[in-house]
Amino acid sequence: MTLVDEIRKVAKQYPESKSAILPALRLAQQQYGRLSREALEQVGEALDLTPAYCMSVASFYDMLHLEPVGTHAVEVCTNVCCGLVNAQAVLEAFELELGVAPGETTGDGEITLRAVECLGGCSTPTIVAVDHRYRQSVTPDDVPAIVRELRSGG
Amino acid sequence: MLVLAGAEEQPLRDLDSYRAVGGYVQLERARAQEPQQVIAELIESNLRGRGGAFFPTGRKASFIPTPDKVAKPVYITVNADESEPGTFKDREIMLRVPHRLIEGCLIAAHAIQSRFVFIYIRGEYSTEYDVLKAALDEARAAGLLGDVTMVIHRGAGAYICGEETALLSSLEGERGQPRSKPPFPAIEGLYAAPTLINNVETITTIPKVLELGPAEYAKTGAPPDSTGTRLFCLSGNVARPGVYELPHGVTTRHLIEEVGGGVPDGRSLKAVMMGGSSFPVMTPDDLDTKLDANSLSQKGYFIGSGVVCVLDDRTCMVQFALRVGQFYMHESCGKCTPCRVGTRWLVQMLRAVENGTASESDLDLALDVCDRIIGKCLCVLGDSDAMIVASCVTKFRDEFRAHLEHGGCPFGHDSSLDRLFAPSDQHDLAPVAHEVRV
Numbered sequence: 038m039t040l041v042d043e044i045r046k047v048a049k050q051y052p053e054s055k056s057a058i059l060p061a062l063r064l065a066q067q068q069y070g071r072l073s074r075e076a077l078e079q080v081g082e083a084l085d086l087t088p089a090y091c092m093s094v095a096s097f098y099d100m101l102h103l104e105p106v107g108t109h110a111v112e113v114c115t116n117v118c119c120g121l122v123n124a125q126a127v128l129e130a131f132e133l134e135l136g137v138a139p140g141e142t143t144g145d146g147e148i149t150l151r152a153v154e155c156l157g158g159c160s161t162p163t164i165v166a167v168d169h170r171y172r173q174s175v176t177p178d179d180v181p182a183i184v185r186e187l188r189s190g191g
Numbered sequence: 192m193l194v195l196a197g198a199e200e201q202p203l204r205d206l207d208s209y210r211a212v213g214g215y216v217q218l219e220r221a222r223a224q225e226p227q228q229v230i231a232e233l234i235e236s237n238l239r240g241r242g243g244a245f246f247p248t249g250r251k252a253s254f255i256p257t258p259d260k261v262a263k264p265v266y267i268t269v270n271a272d273e274s275e276p277g278t279f280k281d282r283e284i285m286l287r288v289p290h291r292l293i294e295g296c297l298i299a300a301h302a303i304q305s306r307f308v309f310i311y312i313r314g315e316y317s318t319e320y321d322v323l324k325a326a327l328d329e330a331r332a333a334g335l336l337g338d339v340t341m342v343i344h345r346g347a348g349a350y351i352c353g354e355e356t357a358l359l360s361s362l363e364g365e366r367g368q369p370r371s372k373p374p375f376p377a378i379e380g381l382y383a384a385p386t387l388i389n390n391v392e393t394i395t396t397i398p399k400v401l402e403l404g405p406a407e408y409a410k411t412g413a414p415p416d417s418t419g420t421r422l423f424c425l426s427g428n429v430a431r432p433g434v435y436e437l438p439h440g441v442t443t444r445h446l447i448e449e450v451g452g453g454v455p456d457g458r459s460l461k462a463v464m465m466g467g468s469s470f471p472v473m474t475p476d477d478l479d480t481k482l483d484a485n486s487l488s489q490k491g492y493f494i495g496s497g498v499v500c501v502l503d504d505r506t507c508m509v510q511f512a513l514r515v516g517q518f519y520m521h522e523s524c525g526k527c528t529p530c531r532v533g534t535r536w537l538v539q540m541l542r543a544v545e546n547g548t549a550s551e552s553d554l555d556l557a558l559d560v561c562d563r564i565i566g567k568c569l570c571v572l573g574d575s576d577a578m579i580v581a582s583c584v585t586k587f588r589d590e591f592r593a594h595l596e597h598g599g600c601p602f603g604h605d606s607s608l609d610r611l612f613a614p615s616d617q618h619d620l621a622p623v624a625h626e627v628r629v
Binding site for chain 1: 264273274275276277278279281282307313314315316317318340342344345346347348349350361362363364365366367382424425426427428432433434464468500502503506511514515518521522524607608609610611612613614616617
């Protein structure tokens with residue numbers, strides 16, 4: 038099934054097809070790696086919206102990326118609940134291991150490191166979302182193994 | 192335990208295990224009743240919203256016009272966009288009792304005679320989505336949905352979409368910006384049709400309200416106003432953090448010390464982020480306050496979404512206020528000027544205090560900015576920032592002043608929040624994506 042067909046199928050769930058823009062952008066991002074001009078045009082075509090409108094919506098949401106991002110995402114919660122029990126050390130361990138600052142992608146385009154707001158896992162700090170799956174109670178000692186796992190195509 | 196009943200040891204993820212604890216029996220019972228009767232039971236139980244506003248659930252449902260009074264379909268939207276810092280209870284519900292949430296939705300759909308339910312789940316919740324989706328598919332295959340269409344709609348990372356009108360904007364396919372109220376969603380909500388919006392915990396409580404009977408439920412917790420249980424989200428500097436379902440009316444001290452094992456490492460409790468990051472912080476002298484809406488409000492606190500995040504004496508309160516302020520600045524949707532500009536000013540002022548470059552009058556200026564945000568926007572995002580920041584400045588003024596006298600943070604680098612990086616800072620680092628201009 039083409040991306041346009043897939044989006045149109047999702048849109049059938051909703052009384053108005055415009056409601057499908059978030060699932061559509063998610064699907065397009067999965068396929069293109071990010072919301073490139075081409076990706077936005079596909080979403081627009083499927084939902085009968087302009088690419089500019091799709092871009093205006095996409096730019097509102099943190100999980101949607103207009104700019105290039107890595108194949109893998111490492112997202113460290115740095116809100117206060119994790120911060121109280123040393124999320125900063127976890128983030129810094131990732132910075133050291135990956136050689137990038139938060140918000141940046143490794144030179145080989147593999148891994149993007151981000152600090153993110155509360156992920157809702159405050160009883161098992163520090164929460165790190167690795168490719169959008171939560172790792173709980175992460176400590177700086179766990180960081181090298183997580184990076185190794187991603188580097189080996191995990 | 193009511194909401195998590197039966198899931199103490201093992202999650203009740205599949206239909207059979209949920210049926211084994213009486214699952215979907217109340218749905219059958221409710222469907223045999225007149226819709227008005229179900230609403231009457233909810234009103235009698237005095238169940239109130241668990242998302243933060245604590246509005247009576249039955250009354251809210253009663254605002255929805257009946258089908259003979261309105262030409263449009265009516266909708267139910269479940270707010271599963273749990274993003275308030277320190278809140279992690281709805282996630283627990285979706286992972287442990289997904290079918291109870293679905294049963295609650297179907298009972299509510301019968302009560303307001305709706306055939307469309309949308310569950311708006313925050314985008315980051317991947318496993319929770321999978322579990323809920325599997326439960327929904329199972330319920331659908333078992334014919335439990337009847338003529339109700341239920342859609343799980345995934346957000347994409349925006350705290351503001353937990354605000355009910357922003358949630359509706361987002362669900363309609365727009366940027367998630369709040370709208371003015373009135374009209375309230377019960378009259379003009381999704382697609383400008385009457386819409387009932389409830390939090391996950393509220394909806395999931397409904398089957399248990401019917402099971403106990405409204406009169407019996409109304410006696411639990413701290414009646415008459417704070418009936419039933421609450422999923423408290425205990426976190427921070429506490430020995431045993433977690434989600435604890437307890438009746439309304441236990442004391443804050445009991446939750447932290449008895450249930451949570453107290454503050455570890457021989458430290459002492461300095462403050463509690465109470466209700467969520469949107470409300471005034473609690474000081475140790477108020478620890479005996481009962482966790483119910485009335486007891487808390489008498490002391491100027493809010494029960495919010497059940498957050499109890501413990502801050503020990505290593506916490507610099509300026510850093511705390513700054514980090515919370517950075518959160519609100521990052522999440523402000525930008526629609527209303529007092530919030531868009533005010534949240535940024537507060538961050539700038541708090542940073543100057545932390546660096547010791549502010550003056551005493553800046554503390555009053557910060558409080559003045561807070562005053563100029565509160566009540567002046569379409570939604571309460573800016574108010575939330577103003578309330579918690581103002582409470583920190585007021586209650587810990589000596590500590591703020593010490594920063595000014597010391598010419599910087601008196602904790603040196605010993606505060607537990609030292610060097611805490613905020614996501615808003617990486618926007619400055621992000622490259623401008625020139626090639627994607629459409």
